[in-house]
Amino acid sequence: MATKGSMRLDNKVALVSGGAQGIGRAVALRLAQEGADIALNVLHDDERAASARAEIEALGRRCAVLQADVSQVAEVRAMVAEGVRQLGRLDVLVNNAGVEKRADFLDVSEAHYDHVMGVNLKGAFFLTQAFVAHLKETQRPGKVINMSSVHEELPFPHFTAYCCSKGGMQMMMRNLAVELAPLGITVNNIAPGAIETPINATLMKQPALVDRLLANIPLRRLGQPEDVAGVAAFLASAEADYITGATIVIDGGLLWNYSEQ
Numbered sequence: 001m002a003t004k005g006s007m008r009l010d011n012k013v014a015l016v017s018g019g020a021q022g023i024g025r026a027v028a029l030r031l032a033q034e035g036a037d038i039a040l041n042v043l044h045d046d047e048r049a050a051s052a053r054a055e056i057e058a059l060g061r062r063c064a065v066l067q068a069d070v071s072q073v074a075e076v077r078a079m080v081a082e083g084v085r086q087l088g089r090l091d092v093l094v095n096n097a098g099v100e101k102r103a104d105f106l107d108v109s110e111a112h113y114d115h116v117m118g119v120n121l122k123g124a125f126f127l128t129q130a131f132v133a134h135l136k137e138t139q140r141p142g143k144v145i146n147m148s149s150v151h152e153e154l155p156f157p158h159f160t161a162y163c164c165s166k167g168g169m170q171m172m173m174r175n176l177a178v179e180l181a182p183l184g185i186t187v188n189n190i191a192p193g194a195i196e197t198p199i200n201a202t203l204m205k206q207p208a209l210v211d212r213l214l215a216n217i218p219l220r221r222l223g224q225p226e227d228v229a230g231v232a233a234f235l236a237s238a239e240a241d242y243i244t245g246a247t248i249v250i251d252g253g254l255l256w257n258y259s260e261q
């Protein structure tokens with residue numbers, strides 16, 4: 001943790017979507033530790049949201065809890081306006097909210113497809129649009145960080161809608177990196193591998209599946225939310241000013257592991 005006086009994100013305000021648990025919560029806390037005030041988007045304004053807010057405030061930072069379903073464009077626009085109203089401005093956006101559903105391709109319903117694409121891709125698309133409109137209006141630079149996945153690249157059979165959403169996020173990031181550069185806005189993806197969060201709760205209850213997964217990870221452990229949070233803090237900081245259009249993989253070597261035996 002950075003100490004006071006050397007905080008990389010002093011005077012910055014960051015909006016983190018899906019911030020009540022898992023990776024989003026770890027990212028929000030880490031950005032706060034680095035000096036940022038936090039607009040914490042949550043799907044439900046419940047006790048997890050309250051405890052995340054309390055942890056952020058205990059670090060001496062401001063925190064606005066913003067309830068919104070990111071798949072609903074009107075809610076997303078209202079949320080950005082409310083974040084600006086409460087915290088004065090936004091400088092950093094972390095598109096973290098995401099859902100994952102398993103189904104054989106032939107069993108994917110329209111509701112399954114719409115839910116996964118609506119949260120993971122449409123949500124990030126229109127939240128970024130509202131954030132960029134705010135930056136443009138106030139003539140300030142900013143940083144967009146998307147929580148993608150190794151599955152923006154790597155097939156994940158039985159999770160096709162999920163992979164479509166993350167593959168779409170890869171091209172959204174590359175397009176916007178080019179289109180928004182004249183506004184001084186950088187856009188990058190983080191591609192985690194297997195991180196121990198509630199999204200993997202079903203997997204974690206099946207030791208045989210965990211062992212098979214670990215056998216594919218050269219570093220032989222699951223990632224922790226904090227492994228991801230440090231990279232998000234770096235990408236949000238001035239140290240990453242010349243990085244745009246990039247995906248940073250955090251996967252213990254999973255993506256490029258291949259062995260014939």
Ligand code: NAI
Binds near residue numbers: 021200
């Ligand atoms: P998680 O299930 O703990 O967190 C997801 C968060 O998104 C929750 O706080 C949830 O409330 C929020 N969310 C879901 N629907 C929402 C909506 N409609 N509006 C607003 N918020 C909503 O899972 P985790 O692991 O923390 O996932 C965070 C991101 O990281 C996701 O985008 C996921 O795809 C990505 N990721 C996770 C990996 C992992 O192994 N845990 C690996 C690669 C990517």
Ligand code: BGC
Binds near residue numbers: 150
């Ligand atoms: C998924 C996890 C999975 C990991 C590695 C992530 O995108 O959310 O469920 O364990 O990729 O396959």
